[in-house]
Amino acid sequence: MKFIIEHCDEKVWEWAYIEYKMCSEHIGKENIIFSNIKRKSDREKLSKLGEVHKESLADVNLPKQKTIILDPEAKKELTPSDIKYEYFVFGGILGDYPMRKRTKKMITSKMKGCKIRNLGKEQFSTDNAVFVAKEILNGNKLKNMKFIKPLIIKTGKNEELILNFSYPVVNGKVLVSKELIKYIKEDKGF
Numbered sequence: 001m002k003f004i005i006e007h008c009d010e011k012v013w014e015w016a017y018i019e020y021k022m023c024s025e026h027i028g029k030e031n032i033i034f035s036n037i038k039r040k041s042d043r044e045k046l047s048k049l050g051e052v053h054k055e056s057l058a059d060v061n062l063p064k065q066k067t068i069i070l071d072p073e074a075k076k077e078l079t080p081s082d083i084k085y086e087y088f089v090f091g092g093i094l095g096d097y098p099m100r101k102r103t104k105k106m107i108t109s110k111m112k113g114c115k116i117r118n119l120g121k122e123q124f125s126t127d128n129a130v131f132v133a134k135e136i137l138n139g140n141k142l143k144n145m146k147f148i149k150p151l152i153i154k155t156g157k158n159e160e161l162i163l164n165f166s167y168p169v170v171n172g173k174v175l176v177s178k179e180l181i182k183y184i185k186e187d188k189g190f
């Protein structure tokens with residue numbers, strides 16, 4: 001089973017890199033592939049986290065009958081029986097609210113013939129989508145998992161950042177990268 005992150009930006013922003021680190025931790029360095037990484041410096045950096053390719057998935061001969069794209073626009077939900085597929089593709093796309101169907105536009109529409117699945121109606125960050133998909137493929141049901149939305153991060157005395165996505169709650173703790181929280185608090189933007 002390989003998880004593929006099809007990066008959809010010219011550059012790998014620091015925010016995305018922090019999420020990709022989490023993806024690699026969740027699924028394991030040997031099971032993750034980053035595709036469409038155009039800059040050499042980004043390819044070098046990401047090689048610490050998994051296999052890296054300059055090419056987009058649309059330009060390589062991925063066996064489509066063995067591939068599932070995780071797309072919020074899909075009609076069918078991912079289920080444990082989907083573990084029979086070999087490749088699971090996620091958009092390396094920073095979230096937007098409301099969603100602009102970018103997974104569909106930038107990935108699904110270019111990869112005709114693959115199966116597509118959703119992870120419920122709520123939007124996850126790429127790293128949390130990887131975590132939730134892994135849990136489902138390991139037999140955990142979406143309806144038995146706990147989530148919160150939004151995540152509010154205090155960034156100053158009278159300031160906060162509202163992340164309007166769904167976050168898994170695991171053993172009573174919200175699943176979010178500590179490094180990302182630090183990054184946001186230091187107000188580096190992305």
Ligand SMILES: C[S@@+](CC[C@H](N)C(=O)[O-])C[C@H]1O[C@@H](n2cnc3c(N)ncnc32)[C@H](O)[C@@H]1O
Nearest residue numbers: 071072090091095099100101102103119124129
């Ligand atoms: C932050 S989301 C970006 C979604 C994007 N805003 C859109 O309109 O499609 C990053 C990636 O996580 C996965 N993802 C997040 N939430 C999902 C959901 N509810 N169902 C399926 N995939 C999801 C998709 O692969 C998506 O490309």
